[in-house]
Amino acid sequence: MLTDLPAWNALTHHCQTMRTVRMRDLFARSDGDARVATLSVEAAGLHLDYSKNRITPETMALLMQLAEEAGVLAARDAMLAGEQVNTTEHRAALHVALRAAPGEQYCANGEPVGPAVAAVLARMRDFSDAVRNGTWRGHDGQAITDVINIGIGGSDLGPRMACRALSHLASPRLRMHFVSNVDGVELTEILARVQPATTLVIVCSKTFTTLETMTNAHSTRDWFLAHGVPEAGLARHFVAVSTNTDAVRAFGIDPANMFEFWDWVGGRYSLWSAVGLSIVLSIGYEHFSELLAGAHAMDRHFATAAPLQNMPMILGMLGVWYRNFFDSASTCMAPYSASLELFPFHLQQLEMESNGKSVRKDGTPVSYRTSPIVWGTAGTNGQHAYFELLHQGMQLIPVDFIVPLKAPHTLPGHHAKVLANCFAQGEALMHGRTLDDITAQGVEPELAPHLACRGNQPSNTLLLPALTPHAVGALVALYEHRTFVQGAIWNINSFDQWGVELGKVLAKPILEELNGGASHPHDASTAALIRRARG
Numbered sequence: 001m002l003t004d005l006p007a008w009n010a011l012t013h014h015c016q017t018m019r020t021v022r023m024r025d026l027f028a029r030s031d032g033d034a035r036v037a038t039l040s041v042e043a044a045g046l047h048l049d050y051s052k053n054r055i056t057p058e059t060m061a062l063l064m065q066l067a068e069e070a071g072v073l074a075a076r077d078a079m080l081a082g083e084q085v086n087t088t089e090h091r092a093a094l095h096v097a098l099r100a101a102p103g104e105q106y107c108a109n110g111e112p113v114g115p116a117v118a119a120v121l122a123r124m125r126d127f128s129d130a131v132r133n134g135t136w137r138g139h140d141g142q143a144i145t146d147v148i149n150i151g152i153g154g155s156d157l158g159p160r161m162a163c164r165a166l167s168h169l170a171s172p173r174l175r176m177h178f179v180s181n182v183d184g185v186e187l188t189e190i191l192a193r194v195q196p197a198t199t200l201v202i203v204c205s206k207t208f209t210t211l212e213t214m215t216n217a218h219s220t221r222d223w224f225l226a227h228g229v230p231e232a233g234l235a236r237h238f239v240a241v242s243t244n245t246d247a248v249r250a251f252g253i254d255p256a257n258m259f260e261f262w263d264w265v266g267g268r269y270s271l272w273s274a275v276g277l278s279i280v281l282s283i284g285y286e287h288f289s290e291l292l293a294g295a296h297a298m299d300r301h302f303a304t305a306a307p308l309q310n311m312p313m314i315l316g317m318l319g320v321w322y323r324n325f326f327d328s329a330s331t332c333m334a335p336y337s338a339s340l341e342l343f344p345f346h347l348q349q350l351e352m353e354s355n356g357k358s359v360r361k362d363g364t365p366v367s368y369r370t371s372p373i374v375w376g377t378a379g380t381n382g383q384h385a386y387f388e389l390l391h392q393g394m395q396l397i398p399v400d401f402i403v404p405l406k407a408p409h410t411l412p413g414h415h416a417k418v419l420a421n422c423f424a425q426g427e428a429l430m431h432g433r434t435l436d437d438i439t440a441q442g443v444e445p446e447l448a449p450h451l452a453c454r455g456n457q458p459s460n461t462l463l464l465p466a467l468t469p470h471a472v473g474a475l476v477a478l479y480e481h482r483t484f485v486q487g488a489i490w491n492i493n494s495f496d497q498w499g500v501e502l503g504k505v506l507a508k509p510i511l512e513e514l515n516g517g518a519s520h521p522h523d524a525s526t527a528a529l530i531r532r533a534r535g
């Protein structure tokens, strides 16, 4: 039992002390520089300063002791060894194999996966080169100008986020579009902007059965046919990314135009696989290789660095510290870069679909908190929206500031303002503004309480050298491994997602009823809503 471990008990006691410690006092001591040096770490080109946390070196030692006692390192090694760590689906979770260096060998179910991975990557390279250089053309011989990725969840969020993050490297000849929502609005808007003869569609779905994706794919296919593309010409406009060859064929896409991936790749860990085809098309294979190399560098770091120097372990255990010992319910992601604006959405699926669980691997209920709510938006926008609550609200909400040191553009003057605001927010959250501070400035006593900022709010600051594919790859892999560390501590299966199935199952009979079919039994509220919708 996690809560019976010696380190858990030691942390429970230690937390009593740390609740009363103010970070500004820790920084005010003469060893402030030493604190920063001790509580900073480098990995895969990223720099993490985690000194603005409610911790001391003793806290970190205890957290790593907990990781050791809870078997996190053994769990990591089992994942890397290709064991079936996804225990309910009896699958390995080998996303690291998708970005392995040549010569590294990973096996799923005892079979080496490297050759299959390399073969698909080679096909992705050849295909994307052909589309990008105009060799692959639409049915009437025109070059492709627009690519639509139709997918949802992991088949959308990862590639959409990466294309946005690296849009400064995108081919000016290819416009990328992403459709996920089944509501038809996204698809209608995109189809109004593209021409069928010059549009390539990627139907991206691990299962090739997902309601949203298949609905959007069928509507798009109908749109092509209605706009003069003959059935025989569709092969120039549709490719598939999937694990399900039969369903791809049944949809009408030749398996020769299918880019395969495998059941040991979880949807939310799949942007490194053929699911990243849209990324390759957008930024080119060389850049995609650098993205993989950045993730690989983080994988090697995670696999080999000592716990106290191990960035994913540090971030993961800090998350456990606040979630389990301070009962913090949510965590805020604040990338100070519009290019990274979709990163919090990617993380929402990564963390909450992975660790939003309440039973342990053996099916028994957990007796402690699991995944916090992950939320956030790009800075500096967030400052003018919800940061008030971070500074003056009631809850403890750790913040991760993520910022590239160089801008992906050449507009003068902007980036220093981004950095200044990012650093200032971390400083303000940590330092706060006490009544004494305010009174010393001569503020009227009635106004003073309204100006006070509680401070002592924890944050991490993660610096990327620039928005290079390598740095973005390392960043995403860092958070994948952070999620893994936390799942291992909580002893839950971070690789299944049975909870989302229930809603999918219940939607089927409701859809039949909305389409005029017979009624099914429902609770009174749902039945009334269906009656209203039917009119």
Ligand SMILES: O=P(O)(O)OC[C@H]1O[C@](O)(CO)[C@@H](O)[C@@H]1O
Binding pocket: 152, 153, 154, 155, 204, 205, 206, 207, 208, 209, 210, 213, 267, 268, 353, 497, 500
């Ligand atoms: O790629 P698929 O099979 O269409 O699934 C899409 C998404 O649906 C889920 O299975 C559940 O929402 C995700 O885990 C997955 O990324």
